[in-house]
């Protein structure tokens with residue numbers, strides 16, 4: 520039996536044709552496909568600007584750089600996230616701290632955030648950036664985070680790597696109503712893919728320009744960004760220390776072609792989630808709870824089982840060809856992060872969540888027959 524992965528891409532003949540067309544064109548990179556992809560994603564989400572890069576990790580990094588995050592600054596995020604959310608701040612020389620998760624959504628707990636901000640204000644240790652992560656594709660409580668941002672003066676970058684196609688309060692994630700920058704990932708396990716790739720959306724033209732600078736060596740040909748009169752029409756200036764984080768036109772072609780099916784992908788994921796909800800009902804597990812303000816993009820379908828059974832259930836599923844996974848090992852428990860921690864970190868909700876979590880297979884092309892196999896195997900593993 521072919522194992523069922525926890526997530527995978529769906530690439531069609533049209534996707535292949537779109538990529539081949541770029542391969543046979545004049546531009547493999549820095550051609551027309553990247554700016555088109557940027558405009559299309561921004562328009563889809565209702566944001567003014569899109570800045571495409573070679574990964575979401577790079578997008579998070581240029582977002583932090585554009586907001587001026589540097590040594591002496593602090594970024595706060597959730598411990599239940601992928602390593603990139605934290606590393607992007609460390610690349611800037613900033614310090615990272617965490618806010619525990621909400622036990623229902625597994626997203627950053629806004630009450631815990633409010634309490635921590637109040638303490639930090641007294642100690643003069645407020646964060647410059649708070650980076651909420653929309654775990655599994657479900658939006659954080661962005662209105663609450665925005666209210667706190669106004670009160671405490673921090674900037675907000677949404678790590679929406681899981682969440683393109685999802686919405687919050689009836690509006691698409693990425694519209695920037697409650698944040699400075701929103702970042703999407705186009706890694707193959709995410710909702711749409713460009714193989715590797717990411718994008719940062721913003722409504723602030725200044726931030727967009729800064730992110731474009733940082734993705735391209737800190738180099739500009741725009742006279743308005745130069746420090747002096749250009750020598751001539753060939754002139755370029757390096758005005759910052761940037762990187763080569765550009766997306767290629769080949770990748771953008773795949774991303775553009777996939778974007779046409781984004782709504783369809785999310786619809787199929789939602790149908791699978793509903794089907795899991797119905798058919799797992801009665802088993803000794805906690806299904807993902809959805810806040811009424813949110814419509815998840817359903818990157819992941821995470822269940823929680825008794826901590827003492829988690830390993831056994833995980834291994835039983837794997838042995839039946841169901842390649843479940845765990846998202847995520849709390850970042851603050853990673854050896855590298857522990858080594859650099861100023862204090863002994865403890866986030867009880869995140870740790871409790873981690874001990875119980877299993878991500879079931881979830882992707883647009885998962886068939887109902889495959890899903891039934893997953894459900895049956897899970898039932899057996901739980902002794903039900």
Ligand SMILES: *Cc1c(COP(=O)(O)O)cnc(C)c1O
Pocket residue numbers: 573574575576577600601603604652678680681704705706715716717
């Ligand atoms: C996948 C992911 C990233 C990194 O995305 P890449 O495109 O692989 O760099 C960052 N944050 C979260 C929450 C992710 O799931």
